[in-house]
Amino acid sequence: MSIPFELPTEDRASSPYTGYTRAHWEAVADGLLWAAWRWGTPGCALLDLPGRPSRSGVRSDGLEGFARTFLAAAFRVAGAGGEDPHDWLGRYARGLASGTRTPGRDDAESWPLILDHDVQGQPMVESASVALGLRLTAPWLWKNLDSAVQDRVEEWLRGALRHVPAPNNWYLFPYTVAGFLESVGWGDAETGAARERALELMEGWYRGGGWYADGDGRAFDHYNGWALHLYPVLDAHLGGDTAALARYGGRLRAHLDGFGSMFGADGAPLHYGRSLTYRFAASSAVGLGALTGHTPLAPGASRRLVSGSLRYFMDRGALSDEGLLSLGWFGPHGATLQPYSGPASPYWASKAFVSLLAPADHVLWTATEERAPVEEADRVLALTAPGLLVQSTREDGIVRLHNHGSDHVRPHEGESAAEDDPHYGRQAYSTRTGPTAGENAADNHLSVEVGGRGSVRRRIHPLGAGQGEGWGWAASWHRPVFTGGAPMVPGLRVESVTVARGPYELRVHRVLGAPPGARLTHTGWATGPEEPLVSALHGLHGWLPGTETVRAPQGTAFVPWAELPRLSGEAGGTSVHVCVAVLAGEPVNVSPAEAVTAVEAGDGGVEVVWAADAARTRISFDPVTVTHAQGAAGPDA
Known part of the structure; x- marks a missing residue:
């Protein structure tokens, strides 16, 4: 788009990437x-x-x-x-x-x-x-x-x-x-x-690693x-x-x-x-x-x-x-x-x-x-103080942020307010996508549905983060808060873990204390239908077969109209749900359905085998720990 005032001539010698001086x-x-x-x-x-x-x-x-x-x-x-x-x-x-x-x-x-x-x-x-x-x-x-x-x-x-x-x-x-x-x-x-x-x-707000909380919250x-x-x-x-x-x-x-x-x-x-x-x-x-x-x-x-x-x-x-x-x-x-x-x-x-x-x-x-x-290399960076996981891929230049520690809830505020805060409550954000508006289906969101009412993610409690060579993880838990003023369900808790590796995101959720008849939905990245981006979800365990496409007519900051993939499942008591998510741009060619060759899941943890190199990622609960082994060579973290 044109700029309504004159700029100097670009200098590609000293500024080969931007031309700006x-x-x-x-x-x-x-x-x-x-x-x-x-x-x-x-x-x-x-x-x-x-x-x-x-x-x-x-x-x-x-x-x-x-x-x-x-x-x-x-x-x-x-x-x-x-x-x-x-x-x-x-x-x-x-x-x-x-x-x-x-x-x-x-x-x-x-x-x-x-x-x-x-x-x-x-x-x-x-x-x-x-x-x-x-x-x-x-x-x-x-x-x-x-x-x-x-x-x-x-x-x-x-x-x-x-x-x-x-x-x-x-x-x-x-x-x-x-x-x-x-x-x-x-x-x-x-x-x-x-x-x-x-x-x-500020000393009280400083959490280490160069990160301040904006006030007494997270x-x-x-x-x-x-x-x-x-x-x-x-x-x-x-x-x-x-x-x-x-x-x-x-x-x-x-x-x-x-x-x-x-x-x-x-x-x-x-x-x-x-x-x-x-x-x-x-x-x-x-x-x-x-x-x-x-x-x-x-x-x-x-x-x-x-x-x-x-x-x-x-x-x-x-x-x-x-x-x-x-x-x-x-x-x-x-x-x-x-x-x-x-x-x-x-x-x-x-x-x-x-x-x-x-x-x-x-x-x-x-x-x-x-x-x-x-632009230098694929990166996965765990920021333990804020509970964030940064994932980037050099080939398409996209950076993704997986949020397992930042919310906008003040310590003195009640946890039961059911407002959806798209700028803090979603599980992931990127440099190529924006969150959907609160009135539309939420992107990158796990919703527990009880009595026909879905839930939002308000206060986020970090459970840890870490990284190894070419991979990283972050985890958190939250108590689902229901829309429409419905009361919170006593004992209901969701534990979530993201493992990033290359362009793939392994997303694992353990739902505890779900009442009989509870349902789950989980969404991926919101993109425009004509964008050169791939947004996909593939269920590995705990989801019903197939992925549906959901519309977000209000779009995002990037596109006037958006759509997003969604998985559905059932929950009751304790259940574990595993999927692979992808956001990729040209020229990356990825298929989340082909990312993992085997998965074992139970109340105590999850183990997956990656298709590219037979590497194994093991997620254990109580407490949450994540290990990764490169094929038969043994663990690298």
């Missing part, structure tokens, strides 16, 4: 800003972008437009050493003056005050982008503001320090505000307390990169705090050791978790790692990932004809959104422009692009 990044930033500023108010304090309003209201949405585009402009200007050929900072300086005036009859542009998250929360989110933008551009913007404007900006920002954030990454917003105020000499006990509080909470998603790593690492980098940079930068390095493998060969990030309309913000952690040196990735591989992600969306209709980022994935897509999504929400994609803080002579831009991890 640093000049392309600057051009995209400028193009996004030009398009967004067409909707600026006369005093420049609000950008009232067209589209459905968020639940926070039009004034808050306008502030969001100002703040999030300011972040892009700040990275753009700071990365150029203060050069501002389009006078972006002049617009934002005028907006700061207008937005912080005391609301009154003749002032239609004043910003809403920052209050508690459950009263008027969105301004607190935007305060972080305003503060970070000011910190990045302080020599050229803040230091030239009138002192009265500085005082008003400070007073508005301090609302973030004096009110209660949401119990998750929101605590990093007052942290970022405090960091800016301290950087310009306006720190005090209030700023120090906000920073100490955030860092203390939500592991893209917020790890574009929030939980971004703010503390960038703060330490900008402040020259070597001790903090070593601590938080080391965690970023560990995170990127796995996260770097989560981008497809086409540049796509995994379609998983909430706020996916932020799109190429998913690459911000990669750019930050390259900027600070806290990354296991070579500079050329880092640029391959960040530029690949940016181009992926630029080439696939993320921009409207007017050059605005739409509310969706490629183009507009309502099921991708959350209730807090407003017209300017997608501009948190601006975080990806942290890469521009690396100057033109930085190795991120001077090194030749290298292959992304997915």
